[in-house]
Amino acid sequence: xxxxxxxxxxxxxxxxxxxxxxxxxxxxxxxxxxxxxxxxxxxxxxxxxxxxxxxxxxxxxxxxxxxxxxxxxxxxxxxxxxxxxxxxxxxxxxxxxxxxxxxxxxxxxxxxxxxxxxxxxxxxxxxxxxxxxxxxxxxxxxxxxxxxxxxxxxxxxxxxxxxxxxxxxxxxxxxxxxxxxxxxxxxxxxxxxxxxxxxxxxxxxxxxxxxxxxxxxxxxxxxxxxxxxxxxxxxxxxxxxxxxxxxxxxxxxxxxxxxxxxxxxxxxxxxxxxxxxxxxxxxxxxxxxxxxxxxxxxxxxxxxxxxxxxxxxxxxxxxxxxxxxxxxxxxxxxxxxxxxxxxxx
Numbered sequence: 435x436x437x438x439x440x441x442x443x444x445x446x447x448x449x450x451x452x453x454x455x456x457x458x459x460x461x462x463x464x465x466x467x468x469x470x471x472x473x474x475x476x477x478x479x480x481x482x483x484x485x486x487x488x489x490x491x492x493x494x495x496x497x498x499x500x501x502x503x504x505x506x507x508x509x510x511x512x513x514x515x516x517x518x519x520x521x522x523x524x525x526x527x528x529x530x531x532x533x534x535x536x537x538x539x540x541x542x543x544x545x546x547x548x549x550x551x552x553x554x555x556x557x558x559x560x561x562x563x564x565x566x567x568x569x570x571x572x573x574x575x576x577x578x579x580x581x582x583x584x585x586x587x588x589x590x591x592x593x594x595x596x597x598x599x600x601x602x603x604x605x606x607x608x609x610x611x612x613x614x615x616x617x618x619x620x621x622x623x624x625x626x627x628x629x630x631x632x633x634x635x636x637x638x639x640x641x642x643x644x645x646x647x648x649x650x651x652x653x654x655x656x657x658x659x660x661x662x663x664x665x666x667x668x669x670x671x672x673x674x675x676x677x678x679x680x681x682x683x684x685x686x687x688x689x690x691x692x693x694x695x696x697x698x699x700x701x702x703x704x705x706x707x708x709x710x711x712x713x714x715x716x717x718x719x720x721x722x723x724x725x726x727x728x729x730x731x732x733x734x735x736x737x738x739x740x741x742x743x744x745x746x747x748x749x750x751x752x753x754x755x756x757x758x759x760x761x762x763x764x765x766x767x768x769x770x771x772x773x774x775x776x777x778x779x
Contacts, residue, residue, distance in 0.1 A: 439465060478524045478714060478744035479515035480728040483531075485554065485738035492533040492595060501538045508532045508598060511740060521602060523742045524714035526764045527693065528602040531740075534559055534586055534594045542585035545613035547605045548690045551576040552597040552718050552760055553657075554738050558590015563653045567621045570594060573657025573720045575680060575695055575760065579650045585618050597718050597740060599762045601692040628654045632683045635663075647684040655680055655689075657720065661758060664699040675700045675751070692767035697760050700724065700753035707750050712775040715763040716742045722757025726750065748779065 442450065442463040453459060467475075491509060501507055508530040512520040523529040532551075534540060536558065551561065552575055559570040563584045568576050576596075578584040588594055605611035624630065631639050632652045641647070660678065668676045680695040681687060688694045700706065700722070717726075723736040727750040733741045743749060768774035 439463065473746050474712075476525065476714075476744040476746075477515045478513050478522075478742070480731050480733060480741065480743055480747065481511065481514045481523060482733045482735065482741040483511045483739065484736075485740075488531050489555075489595070492531060493593065496533050496535050496593065501534070501540060505543075506532060506540055507534070511742075513742065515744075521606065523716050524744060524764070526601060526603050526767060527714060527716055527742075527762060528598075528600045529716050529740065529742075529762070530598045532596055532598050534588045536588050536591050536593070538588050539618060540586035541615060542583055542618050543613045543615045544581055544583045546580050546610055547600045547602045548580040548693065549578045549598055549600040550690065550693065550695065550762070551578070552599070552720075552762075554595045554597055554718075556590065556592050556594030558592070559586065559588050559594030559596070561586050562619045562621055565619050565622045566626050566653060568626045568654040570596060571657065573660070573758075573760075575655040575657075575660075575689075577650060577653045577689055579690060582650070583616060583619060587618075599693065599716065601690070601764075601767070604692060604767070626654050627652045628656055635683075638684055650689075651682065651684050660697050661699075661720075664697060664758065668699055668701070674704055675706045688766040690766070691770070692764060694763050694766045695760060696763065698758065700751065700757045700759075702753060702755045705750065705752045707779065710746045710748060710777040710779060711765075712745055712773065713763045713765040713768055714743065714745050715761050716740060718760050718762070720758040720760060722753060722759075723755045724751065724753040724757050726752070746777070 439462045488509060495507055499507060510521060511523050511529045512518050513522050516522060521528055553570045553572055561568045561570060561576050561584055563578055563582050570576060602611060663678055664676050676699040678697045680689050682689055719735050719737055719739045721737050725732060725734045728743050729747050735741055765774055
């Protein structure tokens, strides 16, 4: 196959003018842009957002903009490859840092994109999803799947901050992104499913004849249990880093249709050199300190920081102290499309 294809400039001007008038364009000058050989050529670039830089900006936003005027008081983490203001951290993943102040409520709405929250800092916040009140504690993963009503509230006395991750770019690209609003939901007078039906791994409510489990049976994954599971795994496996996927407790599938979430633990001094993968990712640091080389670019990170990596990025992690991270990735989407891939380095 020829590597050098014809260019637009090689075509006569009258032919180019006639194509423009007809609303068509030749494929061959553009083919390598959309079908490069061997591997994709991503627009996305590695990004890093330190919590030390974001927190003062969030708190100032709390002073400048009441939640009633913001609906969701969020600072968007924009992909450096697309520039500030881009509603993408990678091609398919949006992330933003959200602030809720004591006594505030964020109104109920539902939308076509799916979302998840990783709680960064503060106590007393909660999310209500279809009437189920979900406490928001440091490191917890809280789901608000597409089409599910949800609102946020704050019963504490200090700011609550969390990281939002959505598959919003997909729905914007498909021109299918929209939301609906409603009054705040009535809360059921019981703990959330992570504390009742799915308190213990491997146990689920008895299946009644003819009944089917909810599509999203468990909306909150407490960090305390995740960290305990990682530490226990670390005692009995030689695999490094230790990783655990967040899954639907009824069927073992990914917790959301297009986004996956993986918890990772690294001991002090540990290094990791994962294979090249076709999925993009956003890493959020729950605890610890370290650095990651992303395609030769050094990213230094510590607790509460966030960084992104594009597809097929060469990663080299090094933990300077015991570290825990959550990786948000689009592998579930790629597997559904049938093209997820890993390559040895």
